[in-house]
């Protein structure tokens with residue numbers, strides 16, 4: 001989908017050709033945490049989207065310069081900056097998609113759960129403002145630990161009486177992006193053809209690539225399955241260690257989040273063929289939230305796709321059972337946090 005965003009001439013021609021057929025799409029997107037390591041490149045990539053009319057950039061500091069800089073790109077959307085809690089409501093009014101990469105990243109030696117104490121409160125407060133100002137928006141949660149911050153967001157939205165489980169998404173697209181990259185490298189496949197579903201959650205062993213459902217169909221040795229699974233599960237840590245204290249994945253994350261935003265905008269715009277993996281409220285397993293492939297439509301999640309979880313290999317079935325206690329505990333921790341506050 002991002003391919004189209006880098007072809008302004010083609011877009012223009014396309015728009016002229018279809019000007020009588022297609023109304024110009026115009027969606028408002030807000031990025032909360034826009035001055036951060038993810039926020040900056042993500043905002044730039046969203047600025048490239050032909051589907052966006054307004055891009056609202058919010059942070060607690062340093063967002064004015066980011067917005068001024070990005071606003072000079074000659075793509076359609078208008079960029080506005082918002083600094084600090086007093087400007088958050090204005091940032092959110094009328095917004096269709098809210099993306100939340102606000103919060104602290106890991107340093108070497110930390111787990112994502114070690115970020116809970118700081119990021120849980122940040123997500124709680126931001127989602128509370130979303131509930132008050134744009135309760136119908138799609139909400140994309142990037143802030144870690146996703147396995148807990150998404151349940152926190154759900155509880156806050158429930159407390160405000162505006163929870164729509166179809167519109168709350170934990171962004172796990174980076175796991176799919178990584179799985180596709182590593183599998184195509186290992187098996188010498190054309191990257192554009194490769195699609196690996198990744199299910200479960202977004203931390204350590206809760207990240208479960210379903211290699212048996214790789215498209216195009218490809219066979220792996222037991223050794224390859226183990227190697228690839230472990231690499232995909234540890235890919236975040238691979239980046240944290242390479243950055244050696246300077247943070248975690250930001251550029252690949254921005255790319256992945258921009259893909260998820262673009263998919264959401266296409267769905268809002270009526271594309272009936274939008275599928276992504278995401279950590280959402282789910283009844284595919286006995287856990288209340290679970291990442292799987294979902295079909296996204298105008299009103300959010302239209303369907304959870306069960307087929308990736310059917311006919312699992314013995315390795316995958318074992319890994320699925322093994323991840324459940326950790327994922328369950330992370331979900332419950334988030335729910336308890338959100339309810340302790342009221």
Ligand code: NAD
Nearest residue numbers: 033035036037038060101102103104105142143144174253
């Ligand atoms: P960063 O520190 O570079 O940027 C975070 C930004 O959030 C900063 O600009 C900061 O000012 C802002 N911020 C802090 N509190 C805020 C608040 N209350 N309201 C608005 N903004 C606030 O961090 P980063 O590298 O961009 O990572 C951000 C988060 O994304 C981390 O929690 C990280 O673990 C997570 N992450 C998730 C994934 C994923 O796959 N879901 C991937 C990479 C990183």
Ligand code: LMR
Nearest residue numbers: 106112144236237248249
């Ligand atoms: C990632 O997967 O890169 C992110 O969740 C950041 C991290 O802490 O690993």
